[in-house]
Amino acid sequence: MRGAVQDSVLAGPSPELAGRVRRICEREDWCGVLCHLWPEARYISYVTMGTMEQYFPAIKHFVGETVPVLGTDYLASECPIGINLERMSPPEETTYVLLPTAAYFEFIPFDTHAGRRAAAAEPMDITGVEASKTYEVVATMFRGLYRYWLGDVVKVTGFHNSSPRLQFVIRAPPPQENSDMVIERDVMAAMDTFQLMLKDVKESLPAGGEVIEFAAFISDDGGGRRRRAKIAIQVSKGSRLLDHERSGLRTPSLPSAVATL
Template identity: 45%
Template sequence: MLPTAAYFEFLPFDHDRSSAAGEESVDFSGIEGAKLYELVVTTHNGLCRYRLGDIVRVVGFHNSSPIIEFVMRGPKSVCEVIETDLMSAMESFQLELRNQMGLEIVEYSSFLETDTSPKQLKVFIEIEKLMFLQEEKLHESVKALKRYCLSLENGLGAAYKGRRYNGDMAPVLVSVVKPGSFDMILQMAIGNGAPASQNKPPKIIRSREIVSFLEVSSLVTIS
């Protein structure tokens, strides 16, 4: 990170709290190696203490300037699933689908529905082959997927499971979407001005437009 590019501050990030609220920010002189921080930037063009939402880890230093690696996008609130927990749970979910059903997840994304009570995490998955959804196999396939969805939910981290136990969260809703759905999301983003080379499907969706599109594209939904 170049100290002349902007004025950077670092908010210590705690996985257990999923937040940096109440923490004092530090500058280059106060950061510590291997710790997680949320980046805050003040630029020459007018941004003042703007929280980027990127969680980074300091992996080294070049002279006094930190070398950082991107870890994840920061959660918007303590009610949101942490991206690293979601990715870890999805890795286990994918492994079970591959080993038990011979299915391969092409892409996935999630959305925390906060307009319902209780809140609900929706996970959208695109699967490489949809033979398992043929009518004669549909009942058994849905039954098997429902069983594996329980293991997905169990892998979402202590904070999420605590909210489920307290009744603040409904069971995870998993939707299998049509092939090519995530490619369509990329085309939507490019159509809205995003550069193709820097765009990829978000693991945690912020846009209602994308959620609505994926809901329409859903072939089967399991909870």
Template identity: 40%
Template structure:
């Protein structure tokens, strides 16, 4: 089924075909129609979004200092008066909000929380402001992504997803606002809780801040419901690889718990134990099956062996996560790998409208209703006059993405470098290339993560595979023992191929 799905998706890159629309079910039909409408009217939607943002935030201090008032909602005035901004430019304003200043600083709508960035920009965790209605916009985009996947992989609603999802601890700013990772905010949202029935993991296990207890409980519940699982995933590929590794190390204890129907004492969180007790029952037959499959030492296709109805993997495999593609193909027996959505702490960007495409072909169509988007051509000076609007980017060219959000980030440099790969209707499609600030630099040489990935793949193909070995994951280290200095991959994990 997977191979057939992959072979029929090429025509959908320009518009969703009538056959796909006809096969869709409500409410997916309405969502697909919305995608077609938005992508056919990109420039008009972007103009409306910018006018809305500027109109509602006209009384905010930041825009006032830029010289804008309530009547200045057009693009020309915006481009002339509002500068391109980095996080350092906005940090004084963000700090005041975090310290308790409730005046309209960046936005006239109250900031309800901060989302913390992942720390990929020079290791610094940034605070991204969020307003109440931002969550609704993110829920809409998530719903659109679900509808697209439902069309290409029918029947997913009839089963469950085994997703390994992990919440992290939240903190409070001096002014009392919550600061937490974007994914943690999603997991704690009412929208996610309403959809908890679609996952094998109970909410208590996902929200448990002890990663070890959370992983154990999620894997155990996934095994108990193995015949209900139609998709397996995590947010990033690394997390799914580590979940399979966790099964390799802990299958015997998991089987023992299933045989007795008693949860291991290593899980001490009362809410997790209570939630797992609803699912876990004595099942000697399942325990014997796990013992038989996992004791063989052969982990080829383990995903479909343990969860036989699985139709796809759902993980991000773009950027640095590309290093895990071969490992996931090995564990899954070649299931399609879906990278469905492109999002960040700043805002949600867009969708992969060809979810069953090969991992190297993943491109995202930016939805023009989520924020106002501009693009700085790579290699050009950081100047407001150099920015290009969403509808006017050029095919094949690389850009750094710049966003203006409803929460008050104005012409903010996200730091992601994207390459235009084509168009869906009038909407450009982008391949994620790299983080702008993530470069290896030594002896005046600049190497980005994509180049490092290609170097590792070439070395693996030439040196390891012929010896029956493959790389599971890697990092890099600086070698300065000889001149000129250089970087080399450090390989913390490798395996013998079957």
């Protein structure tokens, strides 16, 4: 192995390989570019949980249709948590079968509407969880008996034999805080709507722009009486949207570059 790496990877510059990469990357359409760069690729392994879900459409575009994109398992720094038995499922449908022997798992009932643990919630083991309910995950390591509050909120969607199937919902706020939460799936739903609006704008405004990045935050409107989750959106350079926003002109079908949940 070491000899193969030294002879092929560390052997020095490769003008032929550099030229090939340049020709591939100079193409206007990058659909399937990963398969052109790595023609021997058999699959792409991708973390689909939480904030990583937003990159799934872009990865699918770069991978193309010839190579499958497979979801990974549910892993934490402390221990493995669940196995993804249906790796071809899209992120919004991905579930994980809990590994009961990886650690001693406990579940604390969580109220997603209130954004906090349920009143008088007590930890329970896997025999006490119920389908369609949400919980915070606590794990006790067999090595050293360390007990960790993992900070993940999961939903039990069903059972595989006797092990619960878990679906990641959100990252929970610290127990001492009582703050409003922004759920990733709600943000992604708002961005999907924005993308459709942006597509309509591009038909009426050349160079309507592309979304580069976005961030969600809680905003206080009306002296704290009304709280909203807002999304600040960065669009590509040269976008006509930016010119319209700066000049105060009305953008067709898109009055603002900030979407509100």
